[in-house]
Amino acid sequence: MSDPKKLIILDRDGVINHDSPEYIKTPDECHFIDGSIEAIATLHKAGFLVAIATNQAGIGRGLYTKDTLAKIHKKMVEAVEREDGRIDAIFYCPHHPDDDCDCRKPKPGLLHQIEKHFNINLNDAFLVGDSWRDIRAAITVGTKAILVKTGNGEMTLEADHDLTGVVVCDNLAGAVDWIITKGIA
Ligand SMILES: [Mg+2]
Ligand SMILES: [Zn+2]
Numbered sequence: 001m002s003d004p005k006k007l008i009i010l011d012r013d014g015v016i017n018h019d020s021p022e023y024i025k026t027p028d029e030c031h032f033i034d035g036s037i038e039a040i041a042t043l044h045k046a047g048f049l050v051a052i053a054t055n056q057a058g059i060g061r062g063l064y065t066k067d068t069l070a071k072i073h074k075k076m077v078e079a080v081e082r083e084d085g086r087i088d089a090i091f092y093c094p095h096h097p098d099d100d101c102d103c104r105k106p107k108p109g110l111l112h113q114i115e116k117h118f119n120i121n122l123n124d125a126f127l128v129g130d131s132w133r134d135i136r137a138a139i140t141v142g143t144k145a146i147l148v149k150t151g152n153g154e155m156t157l158e159a160d161h162d163l164t165g166v167v168v169c170d171n172l173a174g175a176v177d178w179i180i181t182k183g184i185a
Contacts, residue, residue, distance in 0.1 A: 005049045006184065007118055007125040009111065009143065012054035014130035014151015015172055016040070016076065023058040026068065027075040033150050035173035037076075041085025042176050049118060052090040053110040055133070060096030069094075089117055106136035111143065126183060128175045132161050139166075144183070146175045 013019040016036045024030050043050050052073075058064050069092065077087050091110045095101040103109030115122050127138035130151035138145035146167045147153055157168065167183075169175040 005047060005120075007049045007051060007114070007120045007122075008043050008179065009051050009053050009114060009125055009127040009138075010040070010172070011105075011127070011129035011131070011134045012052050012076075014153065015128055015148055016052070019130075019151045023061075023063050024072060025058060025064045027072050030072050030075055032076075032079065033171060035171060037079045037085070038083050039173040039176040040080045040087065041083035042180070044080075044085040046180050048179075049088045049120070050086065051088055051114045051118070052092075053105070053114060053127075053134075053137075054090070054092045055104050056092045056094055057097055057104070059094035060099060066094065089114065091117070105131075106133040106140070108137050108140045111137055111141045115141075126179055128169075128172060130156065132156050132159065135161070135163070135166055146178065148172055148175055 010016060018031045018033055040050055056069060059066060073090050080087050091113050093101060093103040093110055095104055111122060123142045126144045126146060128146045128148060129135055130148050130153040135145045135147055146169055147156060148169050148171050150171045167178060169178055
């Protein structure tokens with residue numbers, strides 16, 4: 001691939017790992033969706049930068065600490081590395097929904113943090129998410145949005161959202177396949 005590298009931004013819960021209404025509070029509660037770890041590795045091997053942008057209001061709610069979140073992410077990073085892949089950066093919003101921060105998706109703050117970190121134009125990036133708040137954040141900053149049907153995906157599809165221009169894939173493995181075969185063509 002020619003430089004500069006393209007950036008793929010992934011939501012976490014419902015995209016990489018199974019989501020839970022009880023939140024993912026420990027590494028043991030973090031179960032990867034089939035094929036998602038391998039799909040992230042495939043992105044890295046194809047020359048993409050991979051970033052995660054995840055709302056973690058469980059911290060704001062006092063359900064787990066930043067240290068525990070770091071352990072959950074270590075489990076994820078190491079699983080990807082075992083497949084010879086790489087997660088280049090993880091950005092998260094730790095705030096309570098009532099905090100009115102600027103980083104909780106659908107607000108675009110996390111995506112702007114990622115833009116700054118990589119010094120990359122978000123218009124050239126792709127975002128993969130399962131919830132409307134992910135897709136909304138992507139649309140706000142001009143990033144190509146891919147909705148997966150895992151996690152909240154089916155619910156997002158059935159709800160009354162304007163998904164014009166949004167690519168829909170079965171799961172992260174399907175999204176990565178689309179990005180590599182059609183997205184950058
Ligand atoms: Mg999600
Ligand atoms: Zn926030």
